[in-house]
Amino acid sequence: MAENPHSLDDFDRRTPDWYVDRLMQSLVFIGGFSAIVFILGIFLFVAKEGLGFVTTDFDPVEFFTTEYWAPSDEDAPEFGILALIAGTAAVTGLAMLVAIPFALGAAIYIGEFATGKTREFLKVLVELLAAIPSVVWGFIGLSIMNPLIIAVFDVPVGLNVLNAGIILGLMAAPIMTSIAEDALKAVPDRYREAAEAMGATRWQVIVKVVLPAAKNGLLGAVLLGVGRGFGETMAVLMATGHSVNLPTSVFDSVRALTATIAAELGETAVGSEHYGALFTIGIFLFLITFVINMTADLIVRGVRKG
Amino acid sequence: MFEATALNRRNDRTQALFRMLFLLMTLVLIVPVLIILTTLIVKGGPVLSVDFLFTSPTDGMTAGGIFPALFGTIWLVAVALLVSVPLGVAAAIYLSEYAPDNWMTRVINLAIINLAGVPSIVHALFGVGAFVIFFGFGTSILSASLTLAIMTLPVVIVASRESLQAVPHAFREACWNMGATRWQTIRKVVLPNAVSGILTGVILEVSRTTGETAPIMFTGAAFFLPFLPQSVFDQTMALSLHLFVVSTQVPGVPEALPYGVALVLIAMVLLMNSVSIAFRMYLRGKKKW
Amino acid sequence: MVAAAIAAQGVVHKLAVRDLNIRYGDHVALSGVSLEVREHEIFGIIGPANAGKTSFLKALNRMDMFDSAMRVDGTVEFNGRDVRQLRNVYALRKRIGVVFPLPVGLPMTIYENVALAPRLSGIRDRAELDVIVERCLTRAALWDEVKDRLNSLGSLLSGGQQQRLTIARALSQSPEVLMLDEFSIAVDPVTTMRIEDVLKELRSEMTIVLVTNLVQQARRLADRTAFFLDGACVEIGDTEALFEGEVQNPKTRDYIEGRFG
Numbered sequence: 001m002a003e004n005p006h007s008l009d010d011f012d013r014r015t016p017d018w019y020v021d022r023l024m025q026s027l028v029f030i031g032g033f034s035a036i037v038f039i040l041g042i043f044l045f046v047a048k049e050g051l052g053f054v055t056t057d058f059d060p061v062e063f064f065t066t067e068y069w070a071p072s073d074e075d076a077p078e079f080g081i082l083a084l085i086a087g088t089a090a091v092t093g094l095a096m097l098v099a100i101p102f103a104l105g106a107a108i109y110i111g112e113f114a115t116g117k118t119r120e121f122l123k124v125l126v127e128l129l130a131a132i133p134s135v136v137w138g139f140i141g142l143s144i145m146n147p148l149i150i151a152v153f154d155v156p157v158g159l160n161v162l163n164a165g166i167i168l169g170l171m172a173a174p175i176m177t178s179i180a181e182d183a184l185k186a187v188p189d190r191y192r193e194a195a196e197a198m199g200a201t202r203w204q205v206i207v208k209v210v211l212p213a214a215k216n217g218l219l220g221a222v223l224l225g226v227g228r229g230f231g232e233t234m235a236v237l238m239a240t241g242h243s244v245n246l247p248t249s250v251f252d253s254v255r256a257l258t259a260t261i262a263a264e265l266g267e268t269a270v271g272s273e274h275y276g277a278l279f280t281i282g283i284f285l286f287l288i289t290f291v292i293n294m295t296a297d298l299i300v301r302g303v304r305k306g
Numbered sequence: 307m308f309e310a311t312a313l314n315r316r317n318d319r320t321q322a323l324f325r326m327l328f329l330l331m332t333l334v335l336i337v338p339v340l341i342i343l344t345t346l347i348v349k350g351g352p353v354l355s356v357d358f359l360f361t362s363p364t365d366g367m368t369a370g371g372i373f374p375a376l377f378g379t380i381w382l383v384a385v386a387l388l389v390s391v392p393l394g395v396a397a398a399i400y401l402s403e404y405a406p407d408n409w410m411t412r413v414i415n416l417a418i419i420n421l422a423g424v425p426s427i428v429h430a431l432f433g434v435g436a437f438v439i440f441f442g443f444g445t446s447i448l449s450a451s452l453t454l455a456i457m458t459l460p461v462v463i464v465a466s467r468e469s470l471q472a473v474p475h476a477f478r479e480a481c482w483n484m485g486a487t488r489w490q491t492i493r494k495v496v497l498p499n500a501v502s503g504i505l506t507g508v509i510l511e512v513s514r515t516t517g518e519t520a521p522i523m524f525t526g527a528a529f530f531l532p533f534l535p536q537s538v539f540d541q542t543m544a545l546s547l548h549l550f551v552v553s554t555q556v557p558g559v560p561e562a563l564p565y566g567v568a569l570v571l572i573a574m575v576l577l578m579n580s581v582s583i584a585f586r587m588y589l590r591g592k593k594k595w
Numbered sequence: 596m597v598a599a600a601i602a603a604q605g606v607v608h609k610l611a612v613r614d615l616n617i618r619y620g621d622h623v624a625l626s627g628v629s630l631e632v633r634e635h636e637i638f639g640i641i642g643p644a645n646a647g648k649t650s651f652l653k654a655l656n657r658m659d660m661f662d663s664a665m666r667v668d669g670t671v672e673f674n675g676r677d678v679r680q681l682r683n684v685y686a687l688r689k690r691i692g693v694v695f696p697l698p699v700g701l702p703m704t705i706y707e708n709v710a711l712a713p714r715l716s717g718i719r720d721r722a723e724l725d726v727i728v729e730r731c732l733t734r735a736a737l738w739d740e741v742k743d744r745l746n747s748l749g750s751l752l753s754g755g756q757q758q759r760l761t762i763a764r765a766l767s768q769s770p771e772v773l774m775l776d777e778f779s780i781a782v783d784p785v786t787t788m789r790i791e792d793v794l795k796e797l798r799s800e801m802t803i804v805l806v807t808n809l810v811q812q813a814r815r816l817a818d819r820t821a822f823f824l825d826g827a828c829v830e831i832g833d834t835e836a837l838f839e840g841e842v843q844n845p846k847t848r849d850y851i852e853g854r855f856g
Contacts, residue, residue: 013682014682017490041436109329133518177335233519261427285425484692
């Protein structure tokens with residue numbers, strides 16, 4: 001063993017590389033751990049700023065069930081967010097009505113019917129549509145949709161539930177399409193082949209085999225779309241008309257939870273009641289989206305296991 | 307025999323019908339957006355000029371160019387990248403190469419999902435509470451960029467993790483079997499083959515960061531500033547916020563001006579996205595194994 | 596005291612495995628395996644799929660460290676040292692070269708494929724690396740085919756060439772043990788024969804553990820052979836004797852004669 005380059009004690013001696021590996025493991029762990037720190041930080045800091053409001057004269061029943069939002073009234077400020085919740089719900093609801101069928105339809109077309117270059121092209125297009133910034137969508141609602149709605153429906157104001165709903169639907173649809181298409185792709189080809197071998201048509205395969213197999217993934221896509229719509233800020237701020245209102249028709253202007261924060265935070269004094277109320281809305285938004293995202297994740301992961 | 311043929315023909319017709327229906331649904335999503343984009347180009351195009359890009363707004367923002375906003379956006383994005391790229395790539399390396407299958411890893415993954423799902427305005431509130439007030443950075447590029455970095459961190463993590471995991475496991479095992487440590491394996495085999503995919507993700511993040519508005523509204527971006535930022539502790543204008551301001555907050559803006567701002571913003575975002583997609587396709591075409 | 600026992604027998608044990616159990620979660624891959632591998636022998640391991648052969652190799656060079664699902668109990672000694680008690684387990688793997696069933700050419704140049712491990716061990720001198728690369732490629736019977744294109748990608752060689760590249764890489768740190776796991780599965784018969792010749796030559800320099808799916812390959816090469824079945828080592832003995840029918844367990848004869856597998 002004269003030519004053996006290994007010294008006898010190298011089993012017992014840790015080389016610099018051993019320590020470098022340990023060091024790098026710790027360093028990259030910091031990166032991973034930072035995600036936990038940030039999500040906790042977001043909750044804690046938003047809660048901290050909202051705490052002053054929640055702990056003084058805060059009546060959750062009044063906060064969530066009255067529709068009077070007049071935070072800057074000097075004599076008797078009112079903090080009821082029911083109208084804001086209704087605004088968000090109306091806009092998100094309409095957006096989903098627009099987005100869900102078309103997004104799922106588009107996903108089915110891209111995933112099950114389109115082939116080769118067409119499919120590749122559509123996927124890229126959908127990805128690009130998903131990248132359009134929300135402030136641009138808001139501008140579109142303001143400058144293109146607004147006059148269009150006034151002209152088509154003969155209403156005095158075009159900034160309303162309909163406008164924001166369509167904008168938000170067009171915004172959320174590409175993301176839902178991508179995720180739904182992934183869910184369809186996750187269905188193994190042998191399922192399709194087995195059904196086709198028994199003489200089923202493409203359409204029968206989709207309805208009887210692919211959609212049932214992908215249903216959790218599709219549900220996850222829908223939920224993530226709801227989360228996106230719910231949390232959207234700039235487009236909703238610019239396209240809803242931004243007036244506190246319990247909507248009775250799609251032509252009513254409304255105001256959304258997110259938009260309220262965006263519009264008012266700049267005018268409030270740090271630590272004031274109004275400021276605390278806006279952060280309390282923030283906590284509410286955080287918790288709702290947290291639940292939506294967790295549910296979507298559970299549903300989607302349920303698929304992978306099953 | 308004849309019956310079967312008739313059935314087949316009917317199935318073919320149904321098939322074609324459904325194919326048309328779904329194509330139509332796809333087009334309903336895509337065509338209006340293409341029309342809208344065309345409108346933006348038609349109305350905003352005439353505004354664009356070298357002067358528009360390289361001069362300041364004048365006359366109470368009703369005339370002039372967008373240079374300070376463009377300049378500020380570059381600042382914001384650059385500082386955000388300085389934070390999010392190292393953190394995000396590190397997180398991706400940890401999750402892809404080191405993380406054991408335990409509760410901590412699951413919690414990290416859930417945190418990333420939620421980080422991506424929290425509304426942008428809540429990120430803004432966090433930025434105000436944490437960076438502006440608690441850490442005392444004030445409304446500044448630093449506060450705004452940190453907020454943006456945290457918000458877009460999941461983009462970097464997810465894209466980087468995907469490209470790391472696209473490197474076949476057999477390469478790692480070959481290295482480990484030769485006595486390489488995990489880190490040596492990452493440095494010599496995994497990262498060199500994943501770095502272009504990570505770059506794709508970073509370009510995507512730049513595009514996302516450029517378009518974000520809500521997170522910077524109260525943390526560092528100003529409606530109008532007569533001077534350019536000198537350091538990360540200054541406020542700055544930003545292109546995305548500028549679009550919001552000229553289209554909603556300033557009276558007497560000529561109609562074409564906001565279209566021009568919107569066009570520049572969307573051109574930047576879509577250009578970077580296209581580069582990222584083209585780069586990804588190019589990489590897919592030239593596999594090394 | 597192991598060393599003393601070995602000295603008494605006049606046989607040097609390169610590897611000593613005692614009561615080795617391997618589990619993946621609830622699935623038992625290997626149970627109660629005890630055997631010794633002598634220095635400078637070719638030790639064959641045969642057996643049907645899922646007999647635990649690959650898991651066995653992974654336990655020898657502590658690859659379980661990289662597989663969080665894999666649980667190993669029992670002792671494995673390398674040169675009389677328990678491999679589970681080493682402070683620096685990476686040094687162990689430098690002394691054990693491994694060749695996989697499917698060839699793995701790393702996506703770097705042919706030269707870098709072979710020079711990678713020596714570089715990681717701190718060899719910087721280009722001339723020294725040149726010598727190592729040429730020597731290892733020559734011994735793996737690949738040098739003549741690639742000497743003019745050492746800078747092309749190793750991952751784009753043909754399957755047979757990649758497998759010889761893998762062997763060259765495994766030799767690059769002058770290992771004391773070479774483990775091969777069904778190396779001929781994805782390789783043409785000509786390459787298989789060339790590699791078998793290589794192994795016969797290497798026997799004088801190192802100990803070889805050869806897991807093979809071809810019983811005749813074990814017969815051609817191995818000094819002693821073990822038969823693994825359903826996670827247990829059911830037979831171990833001199834190869835010639837086994838093939839002539841001197842077996843403890845009738846299943847061994849059935850397998851060797853091709854009645855199942």
